[in-house]
Amino acid sequence: NAGVTQTPKFQVLKTGQSMTLQCAQDMNHxxxxxYRQDPGMGLRLIHYSVGAGITDQGEVPNGxxxxxxxxxxxxxxxxxxxxxxxxxYFCASSSTxxxxxxxxxxxxxx
Amino acid sequence: AQSVTxxxxxxxxxxxxxxxLRCNYSYGATPYLFWYVQSPGQGLQLxxxxxxxxxxxxxxxGFEAEFKRSQSSFNLRKPSVHWSDAAEYFCAVxxxxxxxxxxLTFGTGTxxxxxx
Numbered sequence: 001n002a003g004v005t006q007t008p009k010f011q012v013l014k015t016g017q018s019m020t021l022q023c024a025q026d027m028n029h030x031x032x033x034x035y036r037q038d039p040g041m042g043l044r045l046i047h048y049s050v051g052a053g054i055t056d057q058g059e060v061p062n063g064x065x066x067x068x069x070x071x072x073x074x075x076x077x078x079x080x081x082x083x084x085x086x087x088x089y090f091c092a093s094s095s096t097x098x099x100x101x102x103x104x105x106x107x108x109x110x
Numbered sequence: 111a112q113s114v115t116x117x118x119x120x121x122x123x124x125x126x127x128x129x130x131l132r133c134n135y136s137y138g139a140t141p142y143l144f145w146y147v148q149s150p151g152q153g154l155q156l157x158x159x160x161x162x163x164x165x166x167x168x169x170x171x172g173f174e175a176e177f178k179r180s181q182s183s184f185n186l187r188k189p190s191v192h193w194s195d196a197a198e199y200f201c202a203v204x205x206x207x208x209x210x211x212x213x214l215t216f217g218t219g220t221x222x223x224x225x226x
Contacts, residue, residue: 042216100151
């Protein structure tokens with residue numbers, strides 16, 4: 001049981017490039033979320049999903065897309081990377097009452 | 111809109127001393143409240159949670175938190191800290207159908223330093 005896994009661990013992008021951050025969970029959780037963590041700002045919700053085929057926006061969704069075709073996977077897509085998207089990204093999945101976080105992806109946009 | 115305030119950015123405590131980290135929340139209904147801990151370079155780990163019932167909740171690693179509705183607070187406490195408690199601590203409030211778990215709002219965190 002690996003829990004929540006995220007790939008890659010670290011990525012450098014140039015402005016304008018696109019990429020997908022991968023997130024997978026093997027706990028059969030219906031609920032999954034993406035957060036970004038920036039110094040002094042805590043974690044902010046980007047997008048979340050309450051089940052396969054159902055997604056919704058969080059607090060800071062601009063510049064990001066998500067889809068949820070399976071229960072296990074919840075990828076986050078950066079359409080055209082900007083320096084403001086330099087951050088650490090965390091994926092989480094949740095069962096009733098407990099949210100489990102992945103180890104994070106550190107993204108640097110030049 | 112829901113929000114969380116952690117007024118202390120950084121706290122330094124001697125090993126063996128008691129600890130209290132402050133958290134104030136704003137939420138329109140009965141809140142679901144959480145404390146998470148993050149060690150350097152790691153993800154977040156749930157310390158404890160409050161949904162209803164007893165206002166004093168016990169968590170892992172010897173932590174506890176008290177929900178005070180009249181003060182909109184959910185402060186985290188530990189009677190005697192250990193050097194391994196050095197980390198960043200986040201308070202969060204939840205909203206949504208799954209006990210708030212899919213839409214957490216986090217505070218900005220409190221960094222805890224332990225001195226020998």
